[in-house]
Amino acid sequence: MKTILEIKHRLFTGIRNQIQLILFVITMATGFQFYLYVLQAMGTNPITVPRPEGVEGFLPIGALMSWKYFIFSGQWDTVHPASMAFLGFAILISFLLRKSFCSWFCPIGTFSEWVWKIGEFRRGKNYQLPVWLDIPFRSVKYFLLGFFIYIIFQMSVADIEVFLRSPYYRIADVKMLHFFTKMTSITAFVLLALVVLSFFTRNFWCRYACPYGALLGISAFFSPSQIQRNPETCINCDRCNQACPYHLPVNKKKLLYSLECSGCMDCIHVCPSKNTLGLKIRGLKMSIHKVQLGFLIMTIFLSMIYFSKISGHWESNISDPEFRMLLRMMDSSEIVHPSVNLKKGTS
Secondary structure: OHHHHHHHHHHHOOHHHHHHHHHHHHHHHHHHHHHHHHHHHHOOOOOOOOOOOOHHHHOHHHHHHHHHHHHHHOOOOOOOHHHHHHHHHHHHHHHHOOOHHHHHHOHHHHHHHHHHHHHHHHHOOOOOOOHHHHHHHHHHHHHHHHHHHHHHHHEOHHHHHHHHOOHHHHOHHHHHHHHHHOOOHHHHHHHHHHHHHHHHOOOHHHHHOOHHHHHHHHHHHOOOEEEEEOOOOOOOOOHHHHHOOOOOOHHHOOEEOOOOOOOOOHHHHHOOOOOOEEEEEOOOOOEEOHHHHHHHHHHHHHHHHHHHHHOOOOOOOOOHHHHHHHHHOOOOOOOOOOOOOEOOOOO
16 A cells, blocks of 8 residues: 555656646547547447547647648648647747646656656666667657658648548548557557566657657757756755656756756756756746746647637537548548658649
């Protein structure tokens, strides 16, 4: 019992962990509702479970394509509009408040953090890769991001329009659902391996393989906010380094510009020297406290949903009858990933 209570305290105490838990539960509930919606749509009885709002947030590659299409055509994606809103929100808060989407919001990041914290609690420590291995491994997520961006930017606007209007894209959210509900043995093995690796290494997926996190890290690199350290009051106790999920040398930097900093503020929380560490906006002397950061993130998130809804950029235009028809055609030759021509230029 004591062990369970200690783990519960470690995972769910504090404003950031509580926000993580709430958003994780909402994400799981949204996914489960979508699963029930798909099950009903596959049948013949009337659909009584409403399509959950925001389920398109799980389609980041489609969102990148849609944003390029919007920039060059001025047209918002009406099939999975929430995916664009979610990506815009993630980039915005990462630019304003470090890579805080990863440490405060992302359900995968939350689950990864739970796993490594349980591993650290059970084993007494986490394993940190040596520098000669850590640096090349960290580059993997940037190579993956570069690959996706290269493919998308080489596509013409006409090709993207064909993709966004294709039956495949209209049912891409179901394809993503089936990634989990109809998991192949290879997929299961890879996911299990990532969980095991995360048990021994902090944020293994986030640190080494997540292209979404790589994009947000690049956005955060230009952020006006950074973790700032006052060398005059620092006692070099090394607690900040030990608390940092990404093993950043916080006690050696006056300003932390790292692409890996997720704005979790754990380094600030464990610092015993008052006014030594703080998340500050360039040009301002005041620090942003954890509660304030959580409030800002949730305010921006709820505002994003509100303005997306009132502007008609949130709910999919796919009707229940069309969705049901697409489900019945899902395994046919009519719903396949559309081929595109990679061309230089944007049109």
